[in-house]
Amino acid sequence: MPSKLKSLEEISQISKTLKQKGKTIVTTNGSFDILHPxxxxxxxxxxxxxxxxxxxxxxxxxxxxxKGPSRPIQNExxxxxxxxxxxxxxxxxxxxxxxxxxxxxxxxPHIHVKGGSFIPERxxxxxxLLKKWDGKFKNFPFEEGYSTTSIIEKILKSKI
Numbered sequence: 001m002p003s004k005l006k007s008l009e010e011i012s013q014i015s016k017t018l019k020q021k022g023k024t025i026v027t028t029n030g031s032f033d034i035l036h037p038x039x040x041x042x043x044x045x046x047x048x049x050x051x052x053x054x055x056x057x058x059x060x061x062x063x064x065x066x067k068g069p070s071r072p073i074q075n076e077x078x079x080x081x082x083x084x085x086x087x088x089x090x091x092x093x094x095x096x097x098x099x100x101x102x103x104x105x106x107x108x109p110h111i112h113v114k115g116g117s118f119i120p121e122r123x124x125x126x127x128x129l130l131k132k133w134d135g136k137f138k139n140f141p142f143e144e145g146y147s148t149t150s151i152i153e154k155i156l157k158s159k160i
Contacts, residue, residue: 032083046088057083101125
C-alpha cells in the first residue's frame with residue numbers, strides 16, 4: 001500500500017495536480033497524539049467538505065513547543081501511521097513550525113477545518129491567510145469529554 005505521508009514538495013505537487021483536475025482540497029492540522037473519537041469525527045466531517053483531505057501533522061518538535069516537554073506521547077511516525085489507516089485521510093504531511101501557515105500558503109486549500117480546541121489568535125492568522133486565495137475556514141464545535149490532555153490525566157490518575 002502506498003504511503004499517505006508526503007514531503008512538503010510532494011504534497012505541493014499533488015495539490016496542484018488535484019486542483020487542475022477540479023478536486024476540492026480540504027486541510028486540517030493538529031498533533032493527533034492519542035487518537036480518540038473526537039479526532040475521528042473531525043476528520044470525517046473535514047473529508048465530507050471536499051474531495052481530498054490533507055492532514056497537516058505537527059512534528060514532535062512542534063508538539064513539544066506547543067504542549068510541553070512530556071509531549072507528544074507517540075512520535076510523529078507512529079501518529080502518521082495511525083492517521084494513514086483512516087479512510088477519511090488522503091494525505092499527511094509533517095511540519096515543524098508552531099502554526100501551519102507556511103503549509104497553508106503552499107497548498108492553498110479550498111477549505112481549512114479546525115476542531116473545537118484552538119487558540120483564537122492563531123485562527124485569525126489562518127483566516128486572514130485563507131482570504132488571499134478565497135479559501136474558506138470552517139470550525140466544528142469542541143466535543144466535550146474528549147481531549148488528549150484529559151485522557152492522559154485520566155490514565156495517570158488511574159495508576160495502572
